[in-house]
Amino acid sequence: MKKFLALLAFSSFLFVSCLSDDAQPPVFNVPTPTPITYTSGEADFSKYVSVGNSLTAGFSDGALFIDGQAASFPNMMASSFAQVGGGEFTIPLMADNLGGATLGGQPILGNRLFLSFASGSPLPEAVSGTGTTEISTVLTGPFNNMGVPGAKSFHLLAPGYGNVAGVALGAANPYYARFASDPNATVLGDAAAQAPTFFSLWIGNNDILSFATSGGAGVDQKLNPDPSTYGGNDITSPLAFGPTYNGILQALTAGGAKGVVANIPDVTSIPYFTTVPHNPIPLDAATAGAVNAAYAAYNGGLAQLQMAGAISADELARRTISFSEGATNAAVIIDEDLTDLTSFNPALINMRQATAEDLMVLPGLSFIGTLADPNNxxxxxxxxxxxxxxxxxxxxxQAMVAEAAAAFNQTIADAATTFDLAFVDANAFLQELNASGIQLDDGTTVTATYGTGGGFSLDGVHPSPRGYALLANKFMEEIENKYGATLPEVAPEAFTGVYIE
Known part of the structure; x- marks a missing residue:
């Protein structure tokens, strides 16, 4: 294209130079680009309120901080809404860009991560310093961004979830405690009290995420509709999620507000679960031989019990531990779903080597290969x-997580139809980010690769500012489709993919 334009310019110069003095060069009619007329369509953005969890708040790199809050997808959308009649969009800003916070002067929240090259290799590291955000210093609202990091669906309806006195006891959320209108207020109540004309709702991720990120340490509460009996890492029952989600939408639409909702991405496809391989252990021949010798009694005990019919041949093969010389030995893990053989021999615990079907969590990056006992x-x-x-x-x-997510997403899709709302398929968006990446106008491609892809922050769970920009555009695309609006796009190139300091 550049060569063609250069040749065209040179040819035009020759043509003009050959004209007589009184001749005029031909006039080419270059069409003037038609200016885009932005419009809100059937929507009214004069009072936009966003409701959700950390994804709505702008949480990234393991913390909530001012720059991250400014780069939240609702704040980006509000900037576009402002050009078609949207009003002010207020945020309960943290006190600084460190992200850490104190309660009564004692640190309770850690600082954000950045990519450090201090060790020679790029590694995530927490910024230094003590955060100046004091949780007991309650802000005066109301606030348009009602995203509360850590909130599950039922937390939005829980009185006292923002009570400062309950934070130290684990009965309240420190982020919401900073801006709740009253110690007994609810997130949904504070949102609905603002009488929004338009809202966004993205909730439900945490109802399965904490179970997943804890390595399944919680309980799948599939048939238990009572969230008051749940542990912190449990999977919310669809029997609880459905009524809760529809109740939230009933409150938000009660005044005639229009809005947009989003479903839940496959949490097991985020960098938190796709970065650490199942076989990251290098061993030389001598070490591999020594380790195999140490596991010989375990393997022998399994073989005897298999012959006795206590386990199948398949389970014997799955549980037999073997290391070899090389850099790709699989890690030994505890698997509670294996047959319990400790009644036969206490040494035959539920362990096996990981396979490609297992998902190692991101913190394992700095844990696997360390010593449990420094003296051993x-x-x-x-x-x-x-x-x-x-x-x-x-x-x-993983199957438990997938089953719950499918049930939640069906509830969300049905609710979007019932309440006649715009719907964002965030699950499909993440699949695209994983499979092929998303190309930007400058030719670069944003992917879900940890640390370098640009789509996710260094905590491996939350998007980077650039990732949030892509999400903002996706939300606005569906708003345009549903309500006939024409909105200015966000430029993802203007936002960072990773913080380097």
Whole structure:
């Protein structure tokens, strides 16, 4: 294209130079681009309120901080809404860009991560310093961004979820405690009290995420509709999620507000679960031989019980532990779904080596290969000492997550139809980000690759500012489709993919 334009310019110069003095060069009619007329369509953005969890708040790199809040997808959308009649969009800003926070002067929240090259290799590291955000210093609202990091669906309806007195007891949320209108207020109540003309709702991720990120350490509460009996890492029952979700929408639409809702991405496809391989252990021949010798009694005991009919041949093969010379030995893990053989022999615990079907959690990046006992060189985590349940999400646990997510997403899709709302398929968006990436206007491609892809922040769970920009555009695309609006797009190139300091 550049060569063609250069040749065209040179030819035109020759043509003009050959004209007589009184001749005039031909006039080419270049069409003037038609200016885009932005419009709100059938929507009214004069009072936009966003409701959700950390994804709505702008949480990234393991913390909530001012720059991250400014780069939240609702704030980006509000900037576009402002050009078609949208009003002010207020945010309960943290006190600084560190992200840490204190309660009564004692630190309770950690600082954000950045990509450090101090060790020679790029690694995530927490910024230094003490955050100046004091949780007990309650802000005066109301606030348009009602995203509360850590909130599950039923938390939005829970009185006292923002009570400062309950934070230290684990009965209240420190982020919401900073801006709740009253100690007994609810997130939904504070949102609905603002009488929004338009809202966004993205909730439900945490109802399965904490189970997944804890390596399945919680309980699948599939048939239990009472959230008051749940543990912190449990999967919310669809029997609880359905009525809760529809109740939230009833409150938000009660005044005639229009809005947009989003479903739940496949949490097991985020970098938190796709970065650490199942076989990251390098061993030389001598070490591999020594480790195999140490596991000989375990393998022998399994073989005897298989012959006795206590386990199948398939389970014997699955549980037999073997290391070899090389850099791709699989880690030894605890798997609670294996047959319990400890009644035969207490040493035959539920352990096996990981396979490609297991998902190792991101913190394992700095844990696997360390010593459980500094004075015992054979106590290598993942080799001599099996990784506990919290370090891996097994296929059985993944199936629980997938089943709950499918039920939640069906509820969300049905509710979008029932309440006549715009619907964002965030699950499909993440699949696209994983499979092929998303190309930007400058030719670069944003992917879900940890640290370098640009789509996710360094916590491996939350988008980067650039990822949030892509999401903002996706939300606005569906708003345009549903309500006939024409909105200015966000430029993802203007936002960072990773913080480097």
């Amino acid at each position: 060189p054979s106590s290598v985590n993942g080799v001599g000492v099996p990784l506990g349940d919290q370090w891996v999400l097994t296929p059985e646990e």
